[in-house]
Amino acid sequence: MVSKGAVTKQAILREGVETAYRVGLGGLTIGVLATACGLSKSGLYAHFSSKTALQLAVLDRARADYAETVLIPALATPRGEPRVRAVFERWIRLGLERQAGGCLFVKASVELDEQPGPVRDQLVRDHRDLDEAIAQIFRTGISEGQFRSDADPDQFAVDLMGTMLAFYHYHRLLDDGAAEARARRSFEHLLDAVRA
Amino acid sequence: MVSKGAVTKQAILREGVETAYRVGLGGLTIGVLATACGLSKSGLYAHFSSKTALQLAVLDRARADYAETVLIPALATPRGEPRVRAVFERWIRLGLERQAGGCLFVKASVELDEQPGPVRDQLVRDHRDLDEAIAQIFRTGISEGQFRSDADPDQFAVDLMGTMLAFYHYHRLLDDGAAEARARRSFEHLLDAVRA
DNA sequence: CGCCGGGGCGACCGATCGTGCTATTTTGAA
């Protein structure tokens, strides 16, 4: 049996992710989030022991969303290039649909990169995990013989991240309709350079 | 003769850029900035008609810093690849020294990409200008015959931006010592692909 | 029936926000 409180908490987190996606984790305000959920300020606050805990919970939810939407389905595709492509495709789609998840991490990372604290620490961990996951997916492509054996998985992860960062940047800030096409070209270019 | 007010205003802007570089443009607080400048809140406020005006002024100062540190010196180097390299080198150095300027634009862009208003509008203009400037610098390399005539200057600008975004990301958030080396490899890779 | 506990509300706290208004000090030219 799911308690009523847990249901409310999930609704708060869902709304929290979407709000933070617009105003950032720091801009996430308890009062605004509460009215957005149809709750009173104290009613919402009772679910979390502090604002920091709320931020961490929102971040955790966003991470779970990203894994569920991008990484896990990608791991169900064949190893090597198809899997790398699956990650890219789903990642791009996440950005196009202006959904949260990937976006929130970029936002929070830039927001907190100079502000120490538990939220930043968690962000660093999550980012390292994602980096390692991409490098690992790339490595399977090497062991399958699809990618050059002297290719650097970490370099590929950084380059892919750069492509995605640029995509989000041009798509969201500049509303550049060509952003997706350019990101695809960059991605193909990356693949061309590492194929065996 | 420079009036005293102008001197103070410049000091405020200098401090404002450095503060915004840490906490973002939205996190820039008049009270905190005032005490950081050794002024009273109203004393500082008198120099600007509103907080938005202050943010715009800070942004303008950052843009001037970036142009002075990166673009203008680069334009003094020979056209083509050396000029592109000069931009890259100075840009990287800006990030390594953790100075403001280029960094502030990334931060503000991500912060405000979903929050309409005059500050965001200015950011979009500045970003488009920078994009166009890079593409133009690249074009001189084409007309000099150093780069392939079928290379896409806009694509190069996006790719370079992606490389720099990834560099800032890994360097500042993850404090990754290899960030610079990876950025350099990405850059060389970009150049290899467009050279005639 | 009474009781009990989780879930939520409303009022409230001290601090700080951006922003005006009015003094007061400082400055630079006459």
Next chain:
DNA sequence: TTCAAAATAGCACGATCGGTCGCCCCGGCG
């Protein structure tokens, strides 16, 4: 030296921030 103008301080305002408190409402259990 005098004096207007420029620069800055003091103060107060309404709003909002994160956070705390006591109270109420309602469902399940004895």
